[in-house]
Amino acid sequence: MVLWIGTSWKMTKTQAEAIAFASRLRIAAAAGGWPGVQPFVVPPATAISVVRDALGPDSPIVVGAQNAHWEDAGAWTGEVSVPQVADAGATLVEIGHSERREHFSETDRTVNWKVRAVLRHGLTALVCVGEPAEVRAAGGAREHVLSQVAAALDGMPGGSRVLLAYEPVWAIGEKGRKPAIDEIAEVTQALDAEYGAVLTALLYGGSVSTANARDLLHTPGVTGLFVGRSAWDVNGYLHLLRIAADVAQEAGEVAAATAPR
Numbered sequence: 001m002v003l004w005i006g007t008s009w010k011m012t013k014t015q016a017e018a019i020a021f022a023s024r025l026r027i028a029a030a031a032g033g034w035p036g037v038q039p040f041v042v043p044p045a046t047a048i049s050v051v052r053d054a055l056g057p058d059s060p061i062v063v064g065a066q067n068a069h070w071e072d073a074g075a076w077t078g079e080v081s082v083p084q085v086a087d088a089g090a091t092l093v094e095i096g097h098s099e100r101r102e103h104f105s106e107t108d109r110t111v112n113w114k115v116r117a118v119l120r121h122g123l124t125a126l127v128c129v130g131e132p133a134e135v136r137a138a139g140g141a142r143e144h145v146l147s148q149v150a151a152a153l154d155g156m157p158g159g160s161r162v163l164l165a166y167e168p169v170w171a172i173g174e175k176g177r178k179p180a181i182d183e184i185a186e187v188t189q190a191l192d193a194e195y196g197a198v199l200t201a202l203l204y205g206g207s208v209s210t211a212n213a214r215d216l217l218h219t220p221g222v223t224g225l226f227v228g229r230s231a232w233d234v235n236g237y238l239h240l241l242r243i244a245a246d247v248a249q250e251a252g253e254v255a256a257a258t259a260p261r
């Protein structure tokens with residue numbers, strides 16, 4: 001099992017700041033990296049190509065885009081397409097983050113169109129889902145999230161590379177509430193049962209920090225973390241990667257000790 005540990009920088013970092021971050025990552029990766037962990041970074045579109053370059057050729061670190069349009073090209077002012085972010089160096093595209101659903105009118109339907117575009121071009125789709133606070137309070141979290149995923153993955157070809165990030169809206173950002181493990185497990189267990197066999201990884205996101213990362217990585221069904229604020233400083237991200245590498249190593253040792261001889 002590989003643990004995917006990624007950070008979206010959202011609308012932060014200049015190119016110089018992005019290069020400085022990526023350069024530190026490159027050095028850490030060359031010094032041994034993080035066995036059992038797949039790191040990924042999702043810069044703003046303006047920094048994808050400089051991050052790709054700063055990480056160097058054959059880097060083990062995946063670079064993503066925070067969004068891409070469902071059309072390949074055309075009169076869509078202000079948008080970028082999947083071929084364009086791929087040209088800049090992205091091999092993964094984040095789709096349907098709650099901030100885009102809330103502020104940029106993304107719907108289950110447009111999320112599905114974008115997933116199809118990303119997979120059509122052979123990139124990895126990182127699909128974000130999560131329930132708002134009022135849905136959680138009314139007891140509908142699991143149904144809400146399962147419905148979002150069903151819509152997003154409708155028509156997905158077999159063998160596609162899809163990561164799912166479960167990010168409850170009430171847990172994200174500065175006003176987010178730190179989640180209890182039980183609250184997350186209720187949803188991640190259901191997602192794992194329904195989609196575990198076809199997903200590359202099931203991530204948790206929302207108020208992840210070095211204090212709760214280990215527990216979150218032990219939540220049923222969770223095979224990675226998607227991090228905002230705690231990983232915007234490279235030292236925070238490197239700390240999270242080390243925690244994940246420890247968890248991966250422990251899991252490997254348990255598996256070896258319990259394997260039939």
Ligand SMILES: O=C[C@H](O)COP(=O)(O)O
Binds near residue numbers: 205207227228230
């Ligand atoms: O993309 C990441 C998520 O929105 C989580 O953000 P956060 O870690 O700052 O709460």
